[in-house]
Amino acid sequence: MTTPHHDDTTPAVRDSHASPARTDRFENPGLPPHVPRRADVDPKAAKRAEVQVVAMFTMSALASIAFVVAYFAIDPDLKGYLLGIGEMNLYHLALGVTMGLSLLGIGLGAIHWAKTLMPDEEVIEERHPQASGEEDRLVVGQTLSHGWRSSQLNRRSAILGSAGGALGLFALPLVLPVVAGLGPRPSREALFETHWEEGVPLVVDHSGAPVRAADVTQGSVFHIMPEGWAGPQAFEEHGAEEVMAAKATDQVILVKLDPSLITSEKQREWGYDGIVAYSKVCTHVGCPVALYEQQTHHLLCPCHQSTFDMTDDCTVIFGPAKRPLPQLPITVDAEGYIVAADSFREPIGPSFWERERPGLLGDDES
Ligand code: FES
The missing domain is CATH 1.20.20 (F1FO ATP Synthase)
Structure with missing residues (x-):
């Protein structure tokens, strides 16, 4: 059997191929002797x-x-x-x-x-060249060419065009239900909007209880939603579907760091006495980033292990996520409860192609 040969090697590599020592290294060891059962x-x-x-x-x-x-x-x-x-x-x-x-x-x-008990035979199937022989290829070419001429399509362009159109449009009934079944197109605003806005209290996700800044001890972690969208009462008020949709965009993790560890000025300003709030929606493909390592101050996404450094404004230090988790600016109200100082100033969740919006990313209009 001959092997197709493409000589794209350099002279040095060809020399090494030619050496007897190299050839010996790849000698076919063959099959071990057959041992009957x-x-x-x-x-x-x-x-x-x-x-x-x-x-x-x-x-x-x-x-x-x-x-x-x-x-x-x-x-x-x-x-x-x-x-x-x-x-x-x-x-x-x-x-x-x-x-x-x-x-x-x-x-x-x-x-x-x-x-x-089944037959115990070792069989070697030799490979053969994949390409058909010269003669076969010639026959196939002649057959195709004869078929094309005898169909007379070259002389009946109207039939050819209409058949092409029919076959092309035939794909529509197949594709349309699939595309239409994808559901409504998300509006551009939906990618930017959450229920967070200035003055909205931060409440604990599972109970709906508000959080007093004085009760947040260093190292503690709270899973947070905006008031009205947490606890059993939210399900009664809005229904499960709306609450789950809100959780997909609004969920926030609240942590109190040692203020001396915070390296970013913006992070310090948008937090309160070391308490910082970040979107829990991973910027990779949107899983909830919920694992907080108290010693390292790392936030870990369980889906593909993206890791965010909380002391450095949640920048990505490992994994496939491409941008930091967005920070929610917070402050406290007159009674000492933590409330949002603003909505998110950048889109939450996975990065998408058009993130910038006037007034959203802290530019002149923000
Ligand atoms: S969704 Fe978080 S790392 Fe993939």
Whole structure:
């Protein structure tokens, strides 16, 4: 067999290819000598293996029958006490065990059969050139050309055009339902807007309780939503769908850092006495960034391990995210509760192609 050869090597590389030492290193070791299995040479061993395989398949068949019997015969609410496990539903246990034995018997039988009794031949299939021979290619070319001429399409351009149009438009009924089924196009504003605005109190996500700045101790972490969108009462008021949509954009993580660790002036100004609030929506593809390491002050996204440094304005120090988590400016109200000082000043969530909007990113109009 000849191997297609593309000589794109440098002279130095060609010389190294030509050296006998190099050629020897790749000598085909061939197959190791064939070692017959015990069942191949000993009829008694073969008979024994056959009996074992039959036993496994029989076990599977019996377990399947037992499954059907258990399904109809056992009371679905039957409970029992098993040593080391405690009380459990015996009906489910019986169905699980019998189905497991049924599958196990088939698997073990098939594997044992293949390893002991099925033909054990080592076969080498030689490769052959992939391309057709010169003659075949010539025949195919002539056949295509004859087909084109005999179809007379070259002389019936109207048919050719209309057939092309019909086939091209035929894709529409296939593609349209898929595209239309993607749902409404998100408005441009939806990518920028959250429920945060100046004066909105920060409340604990699961309870809806407001957070007093004096109660936030150093190192503590709060998972936060805007007031009205947290706790069980939010589900009653807005319904689950709206609350989940709000969580997808509004969720914030609130941490109190040692003020001396904060390196960014903007971060310090937008926080309060070391308390800082950042969007929890990962700037990679939007998972909630919720793992805070108190010692390192790192925030970790569990989806693809993007890591953000909280003491450096949540800049990305590891992972696929491309930009820092947006910070929510906060302050405290007259009673000492933490409230938003403004909405986010940049879009939250995954980076997209057109992030800039007048007035949003702290430019002249902000
Ligand atoms: S979504 Fe956070 S790292 Fe991918």
